[in-house]
Amino acid sequence: MSQTYFNVVALVVSFIGGGVISALINWARVQSADRKERRIRFLNDQIRNLYGPLHYYVSQSEKLFEITDRFGKAYDEEFVKKEWSSAEFVRKTLDKETKVTIDIQNEYIHVVEQNNIKIQEILDSNYALIDPSDIDILLRFFEDHIRLRIERDSDRKTRTPHVIYEQVGDISFLCPEVIERIKERFLSKKKELDCLLKK
Numbered sequence: 001m002s003q004t005y006f007n008v009v010a011l012v013v014s015f016i017g018g019g020v021i022s023a024l025i026n027w028a029r030v031q032s033a034d035r036k037e038r039r040i041r042f043l044n045d046q047i048r049n050l051y052g053p054l055h056y057y058v059s060q061s062e063k064l065f066e067i068t069d070r071f072g073k074a075y076d077e078e079f080v081k082k083e084w085s086s087a088e089f090v091r092k093t094l095d096k097e098t099k100v101t102i103d104i105q106n107e108y109i110h111v112v113e114q115n116n117i118k119i120q121e122i123l124d125s126n127y128a129l130i131d132p133s134d135i136d137i138l139l140r141f142f143e144d145h146i147r148l149r150i151e152r153d154s155d156r157k158t159r160t161p162h163v164i165y166e167q168v169g170d171i172s173f174l175c176p177e178v179i180e181r182i183k184e185r186f187l188s189k190k191k192e193l194d195c196l197l198k199k
Contacts, residue, residue: 039196040196042129043193043196044193046129046131046189047189047193049122049125049129050123050129051182051185053122054119054182055183058115058119058174058178058182058183059183060111060115061112061174061179062179064108064111065112065173065174067108068109079097079101106156112173115174116145116173119145120142123141131185134181134185137178137181140175140177140178144171148171151171
């Protein structure tokens with residue numbers, strides 16, 4: 001066989017081999033870009049449909065708890081720690097003012113409960129977007145939310161017998177761990193998305 005034949009074969013093999021390598025590199029690049037694009041879309045869905053709205057409602061509720069706490073402290077300062085006259089008109093005024101203060105606190109908590117209904121709707125509608133590591137903490141929210149609905153009467157007073165309630169455990173309107181997890185998750189998703197969009 002002639003030297004020319006070997007040169008032609010070598011040229012064809014290197015051309016085909018180079019094409020294959022080039023195709024493999026191009027395929028890997030496309031796969032990486034596609035994976036990145038899918039992750040960006042998924043993060044966008046999580047932020048827009050799940051963690052963003054959850055963050056909005058838990059942040060509102062957190063602020064409402066802060067307001068309620070300020071009312072509680074003011075209540076203690078004004079009505080519990082101070083010495084008041086035992087005169088009847090003073091007692092009537094104090095009874096009225098304490099009731100109004102407690103009613104206002106309860107109304108703030110009622111708004112938290114309304115937020116909880118919206119949170120549950122968001123979770124129900126977007127369950128597939130929940131990070132697996134968040135399921136347990138969100139089930140804790142569900143447990144408290146459903147217990148508040150079932151274990152209270154129409155006046156929002158607990159109807160569960162006290163001894164049973166003590167054994168079953170406390171109910172939270174929105175436990176701090178849920179608030180913190182949702183806020184942390186929202187911020188981490190936003191940060192990851194921002195980093196992917198900058199690349």
